[in-house]
Amino acid sequence: MTGATGLVEEAATLFEEFRNGGRGRIEPLVRLLNPTLWHLARACRLEPTDAEDVVQTAWLRLVDRADTIRDPQTVLAWLGTTVRREAWRVARERGRTLPWEEPDPGTGPRDPGPGPAEALLRDEAQRTLWNHVSRLNPRCQAILRVVSRGGPPDYAALSAALGIPVGSIGPTRGRCLDALRTFLASDPTWSTP
Numbered sequence: 001m002t003g004a005t006g007l008v009e010e011a012a013t014l015f016e017e018f019r020n021g022g023r024g025r026i027e028p029l030v031r032l033l034n035p036t037l038w039h040l041a042r043a044c045r046l047e048p049t050d051a052e053d054v055v056q057t058a059w060l061r062l063v064d065r066a067d068t069i070r071d072p073q074t075v076l077a078w079l080g081t082t083v084r085r086e087a088w089r090v091a092r093e094r095g096r097t098l099p100w101e102e103p104d105p106g107t108g109p110r111d112p113g114p115g116p117a118e119a120l121l122r123d124e125a126q127r128t129l130w131n132h133v134s135r136l137n138p139r140c141q142a143i144l145r146v147v148s149r150g151g152p153p154d155y156a157a158l159s160a161a162l163g164i165p166v167g168s169i170g171p172t173r174g175r176c177l178d179a180l181r182t183f184l185a186s187d188p189t190w191s192t193p
Contacts, residue, residue: 007032007156012072019066030059033076036157037083043146043161044087054090058082080160128190132183139164140176147173 011033018025037058041051058079062069069078133144139162146153159166184190 007036008073008076011076015066015069015075016072019069019072026059026063029075033079036076036154036160037079039154039157040080040083040161041087043157044084044091046087046090050090050094051087054083054086057086076160077163080157081163084161125190128187129184132180132187132190135183136176136179139172140179143169143173143176144180 011029014025014029014032018029034055037055038051041054042048044054046054061082062075062079069075133141136144142162143158146158155166155169158169162169164172
């Protein structure tokens with residue numbers, strides 16, 4: 001099966017088999033969903049070892065609370081929410097910036113090409129941009145963080161993490177970008193770098 005719907009259905013089938021006594025069905029479920037859960041944990045800026053711990057914690061909680069999940073179709077969303085919450089808890093404990101917070105413009109590799117004045121302008125523009133992103137609701141912040149990283153976003157993982165249908169991500173992203181444009185247009189210090 002392919003796509004988010006296929007992933008949800010396959011996960012639901014494996015989860016139901018697991019819950020109905022097929023304890024060996026947890027392994028195929030783990031193999032199926034671990035890449036998505038790993039992506040969610042890493043999107044919260046966790047180190048690989050912390051991300052592994054967060055994903056493992058989510059699986060342990062699922063095993064402990066499997067009987068509390070009424071609809072097997074929600075197991076992916078349940079795991080996604082559990083991973084996000086645990087990742088945020090770990091990030092707070094470690095004192096790390098959460099994925100929707102403004103990144104520190106002083107970290108990360110720099111392009112040696114621009115001079116100090118250009119770098120200062122770019123940093124100021126990024127700071128202004130991320131200040132306005134932080135004014136958006138958490139869902140918009142999460143979506144814009146994922147799409148700003150470049151490359152094609154994993155819509156199935158984003159759907160599971162945010163608890164919204166894959167088909168709603170594009171329109172929601174558009175509304176988020178419109179709100180961000182409005183904030184930027186009303187900021188007299190903003191200019192396109």
